[in-house]
Amino acid sequence: MNRPTHAEVDPFGARLAAAVAARGPLCVGIDPHRPLLLDWGLGDDVDGLRRFTDAVVDALAGHVAVLKPQLAFYERHGARGVAVLEEAVARARAAGALVLLDAKRGDIGSTMDAYAEYLRSDHPMQVDALTVSPYLGPESLAPAVGTARSFGGGLFVLARTSNPDAATFQHALVGERSVAQTVVDTVGRWNTPDWLGGDPVPDPAAFADEQRRFGASTGSFGVVVGATLPELDVDLTGLRGPVLAPGLGAQGGTVADLRRLFGTDQAVVPTVSRDVLAAGPDAAALRAAADRWTAELTA
Numbered sequence: 001m002n003r004p005t006h007a008e009v010d011p012f013g014a015r016l017a018a019a020v021a022a023r024g025p026l027c028v029g030i031d032p033h034r035p036l037l038l039d040w041g042l043g044d045d046v047d048g049l050r051r052f053t054d055a056v057v058d059a060l061a062g063h064v065a066v067l068k069p070q071l072a073f074y075e076r077h078g079a080r081g082v083a084v085l086e087e088a089v090a091r092a093r094a095a096g097a098l099v100l101l102d103a104k105r106g107d108i109g110s111t112m113d114a115y116a117e118y119l120r121s122d123h124p125m126q127v128d129a130l131t132v133s134p135y136l137g138p139e140s141l142a143p144a145v146g147t148a149r150s151f152g153g154g155l156f157v158l159a160r161t162s163n164p165d166a167a168t169f170q171h172a173l174v175g176e177r178s179v180a181q182t183v184v185d186t187v188g189r190w191n192t193p194d195w196l197g198g199d200p201v202p203d204p205a206a207f208a209d210e211q212r213r214f215g216a217s218t219g220s221f222g223v224v225v226g227a228t229l230p231e232l233d234v235d236l237t238g239l240r241g242p243v244l245a246p247g248l249g250a251q252g253g254t255v256a257d258l259r260r261l262f263g264t265d266q267a268v269v270p271t272v273s274r275d276v277l278a279a280g281p282d283a284a285a286l287r288a289a290a291d292r293w294t295a296e297l298t299a
């Protein structure tokens with residue numbers, strides 16, 4: 001197969017910065033769980049899934065910077081559920097939203113390479129970025145870094161997640177640093193031009209140029225840090241990339257929490273699922289719910 005090997009698009013970090021400048025920083029998660037489908041008057045079946053997804057994409061893909069579909073809610077309907085998402089992702093990207101596929105993948109090198117194919121331009125469901133899990137060791141994700149660099153994609157690595165039990169593993173020590181800090185520091189290295197781990201790095205000189213052109217604060221590799229944390233217990237100064245901050249609304253996090261945790265210098269992509277989706281299925285109501293968050297985030 002004659003496969004493309006090089007990005008013809010700007011790096012994800014630059015595309016994210018442009019989308020946020022144009023539309024505000026909000027990411028809306030697309031999480032069609034059963035109670036929500038029923039609340040919308042839809043069936044918990046492929047038809048309900050399609051109507052739900054189309055309504056969210058039609059209302060928001062031309063409106064917010066990032067849409068984050070959660071793959072689990074599509075996989076639970078089998079191949080036909082995934083087909084619904086595949087079609088929706090293409091439409092969302094065509095309407096100008098960046099699509100962050102919430103798949104939370106992580107495995108040994110060869111398998112990680114296959115998961116990372118979601119970022120390739122010849123994948124049937126190409127997305128702009130992917131959430132990944134570092135449980136097998138942060139360097140296990142290196143193949144995905146190579147693919148992301150080649151195709152202008154991004155990764156968000158779970159570091160300090162929003163769930164109550166998160167610290168059990170994430171505060172464990174690796175030498176003198178917590179697991180969460182080790183993840184942040186690893187991702188920070190991926191955002192520097194001299195990172196040569198993984199395979200392939202198609203053209204390190206071109207990559208270095210790219211990074212200089214777009215500035216250090218817009219790296220393509222980010223971490224997930226929950227907006228629900230009582231305090232920020234990781235040092236983000238070496239990250240050089242964005243933070244995806246879930247936990248707003250339904251999990252109790254507020255915009256004030258974001259400011260308290262991250263200040264104003266760190267690039268943060270706040271993500272909200274249930275609190276926005278509950279406003280549907282009416283398109284204007286969905287947009288109004290997203291607009292309320294955006295107004296508060298940019299005030």
Ligand SMILES: O=C(O)c1cc(=O)[nH]c(=O)n1[C@@H]1O[C@H](COP(=O)(O)O)[C@@H](O)[C@H]1O
Binds near residue numbers: 162224271272
């Ligand atoms: O990666 C995520 O998006 C994520 C990380 C995390 O630490 N906590 C978290 O809730 N999420 C996701 O955010 C979504 C829930 O968002 P809410 O409905 O706004 O609470 C789900 O899809 C979760 O998988």
